[in-house]
Amino acid sequence: MPFDLLICDLDGTLVDSKHDLMAALNHALGHLGQPLVDVDDVPGLLGSGLLSLLKSVTSTDDPELLDHARHLFDAYYREHVADLTRCYPGVPETLAALPGIKKAVYSNKPHAFTEAVVEAVGLAPFFNIILGAQPEIMPLKPDPAGIRHLLSALQIAPERALMVGDSTHDLEAARAAGVPACAVTYGYRPAEALRAHQPEFVIDGFGELMGIFGKKAE
Numbered sequence: 001m002p003f004d005l006l007i008c009d010l011d012g013t014l015v016d017s018k019h020d021l022m023a024a025l026n027h028a029l030g031h032l033g034q035p036l037v038d039v040d041d042v043p044g045l046l047g048s049g050l051l052s053l054l055k056s057v058t059s060t061d062d063p064e065l066l067d068h069a070r071h072l073f074d075a076y077y078r079e080h081v082a083d084l085t086r087c088y089p090g091v092p093e094t095l096a097a098l099p100g101i102k103k104a105v106y107s108n109k110p111h112a113f114t115e116a117v118v119e120a121v122g123l124a125p126f127f128n129i130i131l132g133a134q135p136e137i138m139p140l141k142p143d144p145a146g147i148r149h150l151l152s153a154l155q156i157a158p159e160r161a162l163m164v165g166d167s168t169h170d171l172e173a174a175r176a177a178g179v180p181a182c183a184v185t186y187g188y189r190p191a192e193a194l195r196a197h198q199p200e201f202v203i204d205g206f207g208e209l210m211g212i213f214g215k216k217a218e
Contacts, residue, residue, distance in 0.1 A: 002214065005156040006098065007147065007179070009165030010107035010114055010132075011046055012187030014091050014206075015121055018042040019084035020077070025057055028072035032065070034058060043188035048169065049108045049133050049140045081113060082120035088186060090207030095126040098213055104129040104150045108140045108169065128154060142172035147179055162201075164209065171197040182212065 011017045018039055026036045037045075037057055045056050054069045055061060095103065105127050107114045114132025118124050131146055138145040151158060163174035166187025171194065174181035182201035183194035195202060201212055 002212070003101065003160055003162045003180075005102045005104065005150070005154055005161035006209070006213075007104045007106050007150060007161055007163045007174075009163075009167065009170050010105055010109055010117060012043065012166035012189070013088075013164060013170075013184055014105070014123060015085050015087055015117060017082075017085040017117065018046075018188070020080055020082060021046070023080060023083070024073050024077035025053070027076040028054075028069045029057060031072050032058065032069060046167075046188055049135070050110055051135075077113060078116075081116045085117060085121060087121050087123065088206055090205055092123065092126075094207050094209050095123065097210060097215060101213065102154050102156065103127045104131060104154065106131045106141075106146050106150060106163075108133050141167070141169040142176065144173045144177035147173055147177040151177070151179075162212070166194070168193060168197055171199050174199075182209070 008014050022037060022039045022042045029036050045053050054066055054073065058065060058069055060066065103126055105114060105118055109132050111132030111134050115130050118130050129150060131150060133140050138149065147163060151161060158178035161179045162182055163170055163179050164182045164184060166184045166189050168189065171181045171183060181199040182203060183199040184206065185191040185194065185202060185204050203209065
């Protein structure tokens with residue numbers, strides 16, 4: 001096995017969550033009397049954390065309005081975190097086929113929601129650590145702090161871990177931490193933008209990780 005630790009981004013990598021995120025955003029925007037977003041707009045808004053997302057859809061830096069928007073979003077999303085969110089094809093099967101590999105989820109989604117989504121779609125048993133955004137403790141990706149935390153907690157050398165994600169933030173964080181990276185082209189970012197960052201691996205389906213880990217697909 002070339003790696004001892006698999007670190008996975010969540011939205012756009014393990015799960016397609018855009019419909020539930022759109023619903024939560026539109027719940028907040030509707031209460032604020034602002035224009036709603038279309039589901040096709042959502043992928044381009046993701047990856048930098050909830051505050052950045054809310055700033056983008058409300059077009060404001062007003063802390064009071066953003067706080068209100070966050071409250072509205074949280075209240076709705078907490079109750080509908082995985083109504084329509086589903087794993088991408090091959091995700092559970094691939095994770096199950098790598099039992100000897102330590103695994104972690106690392107997302108810029110707020111920590112409580114990251115845990116809730118992973119649990120709701122049935123992936124929690126596969127992972128040693130589930131880590132979402134906790135900006136009061138560590139900066140979000142592309143800062144490498146979260147990856148370094150996972151390496152330390154699981155006692156894995158950087159070169160023995162693989163970061164898998166659909167965002168340039170994932171690739172940048174991995175590189176800064178000295179961790180090889182694998183970009184997925186089926187998520188929320190254009191393949192050409194990901195390839196421009198020259199990740200060590202590029203895959204078109206999650207199941208292709210089997211080959212990277214030296215395993216044959218069932």
